[in-house]
Amino acid sequence: MIGSYGWAGGREAMLRFGPATGPVVVAALPLFEEANRTRTFAVTLLRRLAERGIAGALPDLPGQGESLVPTHKTSLLKMQDAFNFTCDTFDREGRRCYALGIRSGALLDGLASVAGRWHFAPMLGDKLLRELKRAAIAADPQRHDLDALVFGGDTPIEIAGNLLAPTLLGELPTARPAPGARIVRLASDTGEADRKVEGAPLWRRAEPDDDPALAVLLADDIAAWVRTCES
Structure with a gap:
C-alpha cells in the first residue's frame, strides 16, 4: 500500500506492507546511488517479512526516491529527523517500531525512539x-x-x-550507526557481525537487482529477532 508521512519539511511517500496491527519494521535505504540499486531488494525483503506476519514500511526520506526535496537540499540531520517522524506515525497508532538500516541507511535511524535496530552491512x-x-x-x-x-x-x-x-x-x-543494533553482514565482509550470510553485494552492481533467496534468509532472521524482542 502506498501511504505518506509528515515531517517538519512537508509530506513524503511511504510504502506499507503487511498487517495493520503489531510491530512495524521501518527500513532506511543506503544513500545516493546505492539506494537505487537496493530498492527492489528492500521491497522484496519487506514483502517476505509481511508473509511472516511482520509489518514493514519503506519511507522516501528527504532527497531520496520520489521526495520533492532536491538531493542538494538535504542533510543527514534532515533524513534522520524524517525517519524519526516516520516512526512517530506508527507510535501514534500504538505500534512498536524497529529500524532496518541497509549499508549507509544505518546512519539514519539515530534520532528515532525505536524498540530495536537491525543493520545489514552497515558502514561508517x-x-x-x-x-x-x-x-x-x-x-x-x-x-x-x-x-x-x-x-x-x-x-x-x-x-x-x-x-x-x-x-x-x-x-x-x-x-556512525547507533549502537546496540543486531548486525548481519555478507560472508565476504570482514566487519564484525552477529551473523554472516551468503549473498551478493547488490549495491556494487551497475544496475538495480534483486536476490530473492537472500531476502528470504534475512526476513527469517528479522522476524525471529522481532519476536524475541516482543516476548
Whole structure:
C-alpha cells in the first residue's frame, strides 16, 4: 500500500506492507546511488517479512526516491529527523517500531525512539565519504578540490551524477550507526557481525537487482529477532 508521512519539511511517500496491527519494521535505504540499486531488494525483503506476519514500511526520506526535496537540499540531520517522524506515525497508532538500516541507511535511524535496530552491512560515514571521493576522481582524475569543497562553502558539489550539499558531506566524517543494533553482514565482509550470510553485494552492481533467496534468509532472521524482542 502506498501511504505518506509528515515531517517538519512537508509530506513524503511511504510504502506499507503487511498487517495493520503489531510491530512495524521501518527500513532506511543506503544513500545516493546505492539506494537505487537496493530498492527492489528492500521491497522484496519487506514483502517476505509481511508473509511472516511482520509489518514493514519503506519511507522516501528527504532527497531520496520520489521526495520533492532536491538531493542538494538535504542533510543527514534532515533524513534522520524524517525517519524519526516516520516512526512517530506508527507510535501514534500504538505500534512498536524497529529500524532496518541497509549499508549507509544505518546512519539514519539515530534520532528515532525505536524498540530495536537491525543493520545489514552497515558502514561508517567516513568510509562513504572516501567512496564518494574515489568516484569523483575516477570520473575526473584532475579533480583535487574535494576536501576544500566539502569543508567550505555552500555551493552544491556534483559527485557521481549526484548534486550534493557540502553540509551533508561535512557530516559524514563523524557519522556512525547507533549502537546496540543486531548486525548481519555478507560472508565476504570482514566487519564484525552477529551473523554472516551468503549473498551478493547488490549495491556494487551497475544496475538495480534483486536476490530473492537472500531476502528470504534475512526476513527469517528479522522476524525471529522481532519476536524475541516482543516476548
